[in-house]
Amino acid sequence: MQIPGFKSLEEVEQAFGVKIPDSEREKLQEVIEKHPMFIPDYYARLIDWSDPNDPIKNIIFPSLDELDVSGSYDTSGEKENTVLTGLQHKYKETALLLVTNRCAGYCRHCFRKRLVGIPTNETLKLFDRAVEYIKEHPEITNVLISGGDPLVLPTDVIEYFLSELSKIPHLKFIRFGSRVPVFYPMRIYEDTKLLEVFSKYSTPERRVYLVTHFNHPNEVTKEARKAVDSLIRAGVPVSNQTVLLKGVNDTPEVLATLMKEITSAGVIPYYVFQCRPVSRVKTHFQVPLKEGYWIVEGAKRMLDGHAKRFKYIMSHKTGKIEIVGVMGDEIFLKYHQAKNPENVGKFFRMKLTPNAGWLDDLEPVEEEVCAT
Incomplete structure (x- = not known):
């Protein structure tokens, strides 16, 4: 199925009159090469491209923050x-x-x-x-x-x-x-x-x-x-x-x-x-x-x-943990669902x-x- 949309910085710039600073372009391209960008045309038109903090843009448009590799690629133990x-x-x-x-x-x-x-x-x-x-x-x-x-x-x-x-x-x-x-x-x-x-x-x-x-x-x-x-x-x-x-x-x-x-x-x-x-x-x-x-x-x-x-849930490798209070x-915390069935419903606290x-x-x- 073909969905019309935008895969490159240049396509976004041409469609919406956006100017990406040269100081950011190379690093954003580095992000896209690692994790591709695709913004459906319909969804792109929900963005206020003049607002640097537009929430829809934050969801779908690459960010320099993605250069930070802190964390894990498999946080839930898939x-x-x-x-x-x-x-x-x-x-x-x-x-x-x-x-x-x-x-x-x-x-x-x-x-x-x-x-x-x-x-x-x-x-x-x-x-x-x-x-x-x-x-x-x-x-x-x-x-x-x-x-x-x-x-x-x-x-x-x-x-x-x-x-x-x-x-x-x-x-x-x-x-x-x-x-x-x-x-x-x-x-x-x-x-x-x-x-x-x-x-x-x-x-x-x-x-x-x-x-x-x-x-x-x-x-x-x-x-x-x-x-x-x-x-x-x-x-x-x-x-x-x-x-x-x-x-x-x-x-x-x-x-x-x-x-x-x-x-x-x-x-x-x-x-x-x-x-x-x-x-x-x-x-x-x-x-x-x-x-x-x-x-x-x-x-x-x-x-x-x-x-x-x-x-309000954390989908942890050990299960879905509800944040209770x-x-x-x-x-x-409480195990809403658990990999180990014996933990389902378990209530516990942490600092x-x-x-x-x-x-x-x-x-x-x-x-x-x-x-x-």
Whole structure:
């Protein structure tokens, strides 16, 4: 599928009258050679190119901050959970399929920067073998089809995925992880075949869900709303995973407005993720946990009902950890999901250092010793 857009600095300059300083051009080119740029034409037109701090630009346009390689390219332990090329099985109930390394646009905060938009050996090569693995593991109740972005693939391929997975009796639901409703929504509402496929396979017996990724209120356009509405009318519920990003949505007001807008569009807030300490992302986008907690709680105070149902989560290599509370210099955490099933629901606390942005940055709490 061809999406019109911009792959080079020169194309952006010509289209929008932008002048990139010569002092930055060479270094930005170095960034792009490592992690390609692609800005869909539709999405590029949401940017105020005259504003150096435009939040949409921050999401999609390369930055000199990406030269900082602090962090890791695999913060969630995906390599150790890969059982077949392109198939991960971290949580016993869920199989994750990486079906492509392409996206409709390349987010600069992507936690899979190690593979998205560049040659990789991590995406699925043999779909039928993955199906056999899922058949052989009846504890798997759901499949998440991700990548890259599966909705950039041809509709016939998407239909094949659904037709084969729908034959597995112990699967209760199938999810697609896609930012297409945000980056290129017309892919959804203009493709009647795609909507027919979703309608065919999303049934009362086995629902198909779409998990998308709105990060800023400016992304909730009339086109995006139309894409969401088309999915809902095709029987596909839509939920949202936001990433808390410095320079994009790191105020209670912006985060609350985002949740109000997506809820009004029919998208259910699901998670707000702590930005992962990914190489070329960590110093650019990550908000310290101490600040992040109060941003999230400040936003929730402005919300009610469905708009405030989301959880603030760290997707750590040991599991999804909910950030429950902060008191003084301590942070309270709970395993919302865990690689080790015995840890699910485990509640614990850590010492919160001022700049800590991840579980590994926190320190153990020194337990008080009672006098005898």
